[in-house]
Amino acid sequence: MSGEDNKKQESSTSVFLxxxxxxxxxxxxxxxxxxxxxxxxxxxxxxxxxxIIIILTSESxxxxxxxxxxxxxxxxxxxxxxxxxxxxxxxxGDPAKIRAxxxxxxxxxxxxxxxxxxxxxxxxxxxxxxxxxxxxxFRTGLFNIGVEGQLYLGAVAATYxxxxxxxxxxxxxxxxxxxxxxxxxxxxxxxxxxxxxxTGGHEVINTIMMNYIAIxxxxxxxxxxxxxxxxxxxxSPVILESAQLPRLFGDPIRFHVGFFIALAIAWLVWxxxxxxxxxxxxxxxxxxxxxxxxxxxxxxxxxxxxxxLSGALAGMTGANxxxxxxxxxxxxxxxxxxFDAIALALLGKNHPLGVxxxxxxxxxxxxxxxxxxxxxxxxxxxxSVLQALVLAFIAAPAIIRTIYRLKDPSEKEAALAATGxxx
Amino acid sequence: MTxxxxxxxxxxxxxxxxxxxxxxxxxxxxxxxxxxxxSAIEPDAITTFRLAxxxxxxxxxxxxxxGRNALNIVAGFCALLGAYQFMRGFGNxxxxxxxxxxxxxxxxxxxxxASGKSLNLAGLMTATLVRAVPIVIGAMSGIxxxxxxxINIAIEGMMLGSAMIAVLVGSLTNIWIGVFAAxxxxxxxxxxxxxxxIKYKIDQIISGxxxxxxxxxxxxxxSAKFLQVYQELNSPGIVKPFPIPGLSELPxxxxxxxxxxxxxxxxxxxxxxxxxGLFHTRWGLxxxxxxxxxxxxxxLGIDVIKTRYRSVIMxxxxxxxxxxWFTLGSVGRFDEMMTxxxxxxxxxxxxxxxxxxxxxxxxxxxxGFADSLQTKLAxxxxxxxxxxxxxxxxxxxxIALAGLVGxxxxxxxxxxxxxKE
Numbered sequence: 104m105s106g107e108d109n110k111k112q113e114s115s116t117s118v119f120l121x122x123x124x125x126x127x128x129x130x131x132x133x134x135x136x137x138x139x140x141x142x143x144x145x146x147x148x149x150x151x152x153x154x155i156i157i158i159l160t161s162e163s164x165x166x167x168x169x170x171x172x173x174x175x176x177x178x179x180x181x182x183x184x185x186x187x188x189x190x191x192x193x194x195x196g197d198p199a200k201i202r203a204x205x206x207x208x209x210x211x212x213x214x215x216x217x218x219x220x221x222x223x224x225x226x227x228x229x230x231x232x233x234x235x236x237x238x239x240x241f242r243t244g245l246f247n248i249g250v251e252g253q254l255y256l257g258a259v260a261a262t263y264x265x266x267x268x269x270x271x272x273x274x275x276x277x278x279x280x281x282x283x284x285x286x287x288x289x290x291x292x293x294x295x296x297x298x299x300x301x302t303g304g305h306e307v308i309n310t311i312m313m314n315y316i317a318i319x320x321x322x323x324x325x326x327x328x329x330x331x332x333x334x335x336x337x338x339s340p341v342i343l344e345s346a347q348l349p350r351l352f353g354d355p356i357r358f359h360v361g362f363f364i365a366l367a368i369a370w371l372v373w374x375x376x377x378x379x380x381x382x383x384x385x386x387x388x389x390x391x392x393x394x395x396x397x398x399x400x401x402x403x404x405x406x407x408x409x410x411x412l413s414g415a416l417a418g419m420t421g422a423n424x425x426x427x428x429x430x431x432x433x434x435x436x437x438x439x440x441x442f443d444a445i446a447l448a449l450l451g452k453n454h455p456l457g458v459x460x461x462x463x464x465x466x467x468x469x470x471x472x473x474x475x476x477x478x479x480x481x482x483x484x485x486x487s488v489l490q491a492l493v494l495a496f497i498a499a500p501a502i503i504r505t506i507y508r509l510k511d512p513s514e515k516e517a518a519l520a521a522t523g524x525x526x
Numbered sequence: 527m528t529x530x531x532x533x534x535x536x537x538x539x540x541x542x543x544x545x546x547x548x549x550x551x552x553x554x555x556x557x558x559x560x561x562x563x564x565s566a567i568e569p570d571a572i573t574t575f576r577l578a579x580x581x582x583x584x585x586x587x588x589x590x591x592x593g594r595n596a597l598n599i600v601a602g603f604c605a606l607l608g609a610y611q612f613m614r615g616f617g618n619x620x621x622x623x624x625x626x627x628x629x630x631x632x633x634x635x636x637x638x639x640a641s642g643k644s645l646n647l648a649g650l651m652t653a654t655l656v657r658a659v660p661i662v663i664g665a666m667s668g669i670x671x672x673x674x675x676x677i678n679i680a681i682e683g684m685m686l687g688s689a690m691i692a693v694l695v696g697s698l699t700n701i702w703i704g705v706f707a708a709x710x711x712x713x714x715x716x717x718x719x720x721x722x723x724i725k726y727k728i729d730q731i732i733s734g735x736x737x738x739x740x741x742x743x744x745x746x747x748x749s750a751k752f753l754q755v756y757q758e759l760n761s762p763g764i765v766k767p768f769p770i771p772g773l774s775e776l777p778x779x780x781x782x783x784x785x786x787x788x789x790x791x792x793x794x795x796x797x798x799x800x801x802x803g804l805f806h807t808r809w810g811l812x813x814x815x816x817x818x819x820x821x822x823x824x825x826l827g828i829d830v831i832k833t834r835y836r837s838v839i840m841x842x843x844x845x846x847x848x849x850x851w852f853t854l855g856s857v858g859r860f861d862e863m864m865t866x867x868x869x870x871x872x873x874x875x876x877x878x879x880x881x882x883x884x885x886x887x888x889x890x891x892x893x894g895f896a897d898s899l900q901t902k903l904a905x906x907x908x909x910x911x912x913x914x915x916x917x918x919x920x921x922x923x924x925i926a927l928a929g930l931v932g933x934x935x936x937x938x939x940x941x942x943x944x945x946k947e
Contacts, residue, residue: 160747160748246729302928305927308873308874308877309924309927312874312920316920319914319916319917320917323911443739446739481751484742484747484750485747488743488747490739491743492740494735494736494739495722495736498729
């Protein structure tokens with residue numbers, strides 16, 4: 104067991120952890136740009152390869168190449184420009200429309216013009232929660248692939264509290280439903296955590312299994328005990344208004360306070376991980392389980408705690424979606440936030456701030472992709488391809504270094520140390 | 527000396543504990559069969575099992591049995607096995623006995639469910655086998671790479687990617703080139719998994735996730751962009767069933783086993799080849815040694831890196847073969863996300879079958895049985911929601927992984943990149 108832990112820590116996940124923990128020290132704060140260099144290059148490279156895929160699968164480019172070579176090149180550029188421009192306007196809004204709306208001064212028009220931007224923030228919110236869930240697990244050396252299942256449980260718990268607890272004021276009902284969601288996810292995270300700590304059952308396999316169990320289980324719940332009585336389809340009743348996260352602007356903007364809750368939770372996770380003793384324990388277990396054991400830390404407790412907390416964050420992802428956007432539970436409400444969150448957490452180097460930044464990227468990409476599909480005819484699924492590429496580049500920075508002929512910082516440091524110029 | 531003795535005593539104690547625990551589990555099964563099924567059947571109810579597909583006019587007479595009596599006998603037999611296991615132990619045969627009891631349990635369940643009614647047993651068995659095919663192929667794919675120390679959670683993605691390529695190439699050329707292209711696609715995706723995890727030493731879970739996300743994205747993209755627009759690209763035809771002459775004429779067994787497409791026969795051939803290859807040839811020994819103790823294998827002159835590449839690529843080709851089954855072997859078209867988690871169930875079957883091909887077959891059949899049963903639940907009026915039956919494979923895999931029923935043995939070096947020092 105100990106040998107296994109030891110070896111595992113040498114794998115690349117822990118290399119990230121080391122990289123990030125080095126940057127945590129204030130003296131290196133100025134080198135933030137250097138830390139962000141690989142993720143930024145990874146995203147740019149991903150977009151470039153995405154462009155190549157768009158060109159290769161575009162019929163109009165082939166047709167244009169049939170006529171003339173120059174025409175083909177022009178068509179290729181115009182296709183990519185059109186795709187990424189509609190991605191951009193879909194994510195943050197069309198500048199021309201915004202200008203026109205501001206000039207006209209019509210409230211309704213202004214809201215419409217800014218709607219894409221706020222809708223991207225609405226998509227960003229679940230990504231923040233889910234990314235934090237995965238990152239917290241990684242920090243403890245645990246791979247929580249079960250965020251998707253945990254968020255289903257959180258959603259169903261929040262839904263139940265949301266419609267069945269009547270005559271509560273929002274100030275009580277909203278926290279109660281959110282906590283219920285967190286608890287639902289925490290239970291689903293606790294089980295694989297406990298199994299890992301007590302029996303050594305690999306958390307990756309167990310969380311994959313629990314994803315499927317969660318989806319089937321909630322499917323059954325919403326067909327049976329939680330079904331909306333008057334509905335034909337398996338959907339839950341609508342949650343009461345007192346449990347809905349308040350929206351800040353009029354229709355059609357769906358932007359709700361969940362975004363700020365997510366930011367607050369991100370700060371809380373940062374504080375917990377980097378400013379408390381318990382957080383230090385978790386990180387130490389994640390960085391080197393053997394060292395943690397020798398230091399007298401309780402590995403079993405840390406493992407169970409980390410998986411439960413990770414599950415709780417995942418549960419809040421689901422609760423936030425139900426209480427802020429959907430307002431009722433239906434089995435396919437998540438487009439895979441839990442799976443996207445794996446790439447997202449790694450892109451953010453498992454640091455709460457990094458997670459928030461990558462959540463913005465993922466939220467805006469996902470939200471803009473819908474308009475790209477409508478306006479440029481590029482299926483939204485290109486975003487998943489992009490995410491896979493970014494994930495690969497982040498996990499293997501050597502690929503990015505090779506492409507851009509960057510020096511390996513660890514080599515550079517070693518060279519500096521050898522010449523005595525390190526400090 | 528004293529430590530030596532105590533160590534061997536400890537192993538003896540462990541063996542004894544395991545023997546007794548298995549005995550208790552057998553007895554528990556016997557009690558469950560008696561209490562849940564035998565005593566729940568009306569004393570005079572007759573269970574009718576039809577043994578041939580098709581209508582009631584088939585030449586083979588149905589099998590009628592008095593449910594309660596039959597199940598009392600079955601429960602008694604299981605109790606005897608349990609008592610023997612508890613007192614003496616079956617030794618090496620323990621897991622075979624476990625499988626026997628699982629089969630008897632399934633039989634008892636069916637007898638109870640169909641008491642006073644009639645159930646097409648042959649049809650159910652055929653459906654079980656068909657539904658087990660992708661699971662067993664997925665499990666074999668997993669065994670090939672995990673035995674060499676590469677965790678492969680990308681089976682799902684490899685199957686999905688090759689299923690699409692099979693349709694695309696199959697529509698443009700012919701089915702057989704489609705199958706070939708699918709196997710090649712699986713191999714290429716696995717090669718990427720290999721490069722990321724062996725060369726760049728990415729965590730194997732992450733690199734598997736990369737493949738899964740990539741395959742899900744690119745297949746849905748191409749499907750939405752081309753396959754749904756140009757139907758002629760999504761109609762490769764389908765591999766026809768090929769009844770084996772002679773064997774398919776056998777009563778009952780013929781219909782269940784020998785009237786399938788060659789995908790199913792090939793799967794069985796692969797199973798036998800792998801079972802023999804893994805445990806009785808130099809190739810298998812080398813592969814397993816690389817998965818268990820790469821350093822020792824390296825010392826003995828085995829090229830660890832090369833063996834791992836070869837194994838993971840074979841794993842991908844197997845997954846590619848499974849992917850071709852989804853499209854060319856069953857429905858003849860590609861739909862987005864059509865593998866629907868079968869690759870992950872294959873992973874579960876691999877663990878439940880303790881990383882051996884025959885175990886994977888058993889687990890695959892068990893999961894296929896749960897899958898095909900849920901379509902019959904409504905007919906049989908069994909008061910179990912179909913969702914719970916669909917959950918069963920995942921739950922029993924978690925139980926197996928937790929070591930309640932004999933511990934699943936992960937290859938010792940699974941998941942670790944190999945550093946040659």
